[in-house]
Amino acid sequence: MDQNDRRPGAELVPVTLVVNGETRRLEIEPAVTLLDLLRERLHLTGTKKGCDQGQCGACTVLVDGRRVNACLQLAVMRDGCDVVTIEGLGTPDDLHPMQAAFVARDAFQCGYCTPGQICSAVALVAEGQARTPDEIRELMSGNLCRCGAYSNIAAAIGDVMAGAAGAKEAAE
Amino acid sequence: MTPFSYLRAQSLQDAIAALAAEPGSRVIAGGTNLVDLMKYDVEAPRRLVDITRLPLHGVIPTDAGGLRIGALTPNSDLAYHPQAARDYPLLASAILAGASAQLRNAATTGGNLLQRTRCPYFYDVATACNKRAPGSGCSARTGINRNAAILGASEACVATHPSDMCVALAALEAIVHVEGPNGARALPIADLHRLPGDAPERDVTLDRGEIITAVELPSPRFGRHHSYLKLRDRLSYAFALVSVAAALEIAGGRVVTARLALGGVAHKPWRIREAEALLEGAAPSRAAFAEAADRLLQGAVGLGGNDFKIPLARRAIIRALTQAADGAPQSQSRKVIN
Numbered sequence A: 001m002d003q004n005d006r007r008p009g010a011e012l013v014p015v016t017l018v019v020n021g022e023t024r025r026l027e028i029e030p031a032v033t034l035l036d037l038l039r040e041r042l043h044l045t046g047t048k049k050g051c052d053q054g055q056c057g058a059c060t061v062l063v064d065g066r067r068v069n070a071c072l073q074l075a076v077m078r079d080g081c082d083v084v085t086i087e088g089l090g091t092p093d094d095l096h097p098m099q100a101a102f103v104a105r106d107a108f109q110c111g112y113c114t115p116g117q118i119c120s121a122v123a124l125v126a127e128g129q130a131r132t133p134d135e136i137r138e139l140m141s142g143n144l145c146r147c148g149a150y151s152n153i154a155a156a157i158g159d160v161m162a163g164a165a166g167a168k169e170a171a172e
Numbered sequence B: 001m002t003p004f005s006y007l008r009a010q011s012l013q014d015a016i017a018a019l020a021a022e023p024g025s026r027v028i029a030g031g032t033n034l035v036d037l038m039k040y041d042v043e044a045p046r047r048l049v050d051i052t053r054l055p056l057h058g059v060i061p062t063d064a065g066g067l068r069i070g071a072l073t074p075n076s077d078l079a080y081h082p083q084a085a086r087d088y089p090l091l092a093s094a095i096l097a098g099a100s101a102q103l104r105n106a107a108t109t110g111g112n113l114l115q116r117t118r119c120p121y122f123y124d125v126a127t128a129c130n131k132r133a134p135g136s137g138c139s140a141r142t143g144i145n146r147n148a149a150i151l152g153a154s155e156a157c158v159a160t161h162p163s164d165m166c167v168a169l170a171a172l173e174a175i176v177h178v179e180g181p182n183g184a185r186a187l188p189i190a191d192l193h194r195l196p197g198d199a200p201e202r203d204v205t206l207d208r209g210e211i212i213t214a215v216e217l218p219s220p221r222f223g224r225h226h227s228y229l230k231l232r233d234r235l236s237y238a239f240a241l242v243s244v245a246a247a248l249e250i251a252g253g254r255v256v257t258a259r260l261a262l263g264g265v266a267h268k269p270w271r272i273r274e275a276e277a278l279l280e281g282a283a284p285s286r287a288a289f290a291e292a293a294d295r296l297l298q299g300a301v302g303l304g305g306n307d308f309k310i311p312l313a314r315r316a317i318i319r320a321l322t323q324a325a326d327g328a329p330q331s332q333s334r335k336v337i338n
Ligand SMILES: Cc1cc2nc3c(=O)[nH]c(=O)nc-3n(C[C@H](O)[C@H](O)[C@H](O)COP(=O)(O)OP(=O)(O)OC[C@H]3O[C@@H](n4cnc5c(N)ncnc54)[C@H](O)[C@@H]3O)c2cc1C
Pocket: A053, A054, A055, B026, B027, B028, B029, B030, B031, B032, B033, B034, B035, B036, B071, B072, B097, B098, B099, B100, B103, B106, B107, B108, B109, B110, B111, B112, B113, B114, B115, B116, B162, B163, B164, B165, B210, B211, B212, B213, B237, B238, B239, B240
């Protein structure tokens, strides 16, 4: 379905979201997913649609700071929430440390999974549950990469975690 | 998706009334199962009742020394909750064995209990499926049945319940609190899910309009003698072919209490009290574990594609009980099976 086309009989509901720091007010059908809202209505196409079923992680975004699959979220249910997408993490001139680490480690090939990988990885570091390489891999298992860039992705995340730990020690 | 209307419930009474008033209404919580099914028109509710703004969050200690988990508690919050992780590591482990970090962030405790089967025909509206379209037949019986049930199945349906969390909750003898048009009630988790029988369209014993409000755990007693062992087609982010939740209370070299539940093998977490009783009073040993496994799997039958589950389950039970007895639970990140 083209999310811009309103279907006959479908009601519209108002939704307000803060997306990458900007307040957005929209009227949408309740059936619109957060993923389609971001891509089709706000034209933030950095967030990708892979499976549309929660099975690949390409659509991973941060909602109120937590990583979720945007394809399984009804946007209307997230009314009032804060959403961060890959576009909100950094810019080409001012990369987020995780983006920079992905570049430095060549942690992609086609790049389709990359925005989801990076959003997921940023949340993984913030969650603080992963300490070992095994734990990084396990807690990144919700992000598939058909190009198989896994070892470099894990290395990039390890770099950022080591940097964050180093920075924390320096501050203490 | 079939168009539907949306109601954001402001109170539990609101939600219960809305569900009772319109038969086509459905509760939505994390949405990770229902939205998926709605995309395929497997489910087509006329109205969604969003319960996520209701005060059903939080993990609270009970007077009985247990824990009361609000139905809206996300799976990840529960797994990482300090007291839950300390006192119920079997539950935390089972949750972390399921889905992905993203999905666990969205998925709720109540939704996890009521998630529907992953039988491929249930998802494919072009095929016959008694669970989706009662009376249409069961395609899995003679079709692809690799993930089908080996225990408790019926002529009408051979689907399995896909949850990992529920298998641990079954072993821990959790109580499910619900509230509906006729008031509040509590039921043992063993009585929540049903066997398919001749009504596979009904997964659970809840009445229309009933909402799960909380899950309660009795006081902890298994210490480090537990393990959740999940076997699947890939090491992570896949549903169980077979899973085992094992918990033992050991004193003076003997098993005092044993709890054993299987996932991936039946329409509900599979638990047989006699299998556990076989272990109680005995010293932990491979022979005793094998005997319990055989009792738990008594009557298991394959359909062809899932025949392998019977010997796999037997070995998994013995392994999980060994891990539990040794106080060396299966790691959910380092997947080597010790
Ligand atoms: C790709 C993928 C992989 C997965 N892998 C696993 C896995 O390995 N192991 C595993 O265990 N799970 C797995 N899951 C399933 C996941 O755990 C469930 O989708 C999730 O737990 C459902 O919770 P929810 O809050 O999102 O439910 P929803 O989708 O909101 O609801 C599910 C059902 O429960 C009902 N409901 C929800 N809350 C209540 C309530 N409080 N009272 C009454 N009814 C209610 C809804 O009406 C609906 O019928 C996976 C899911 C996906 C998409």
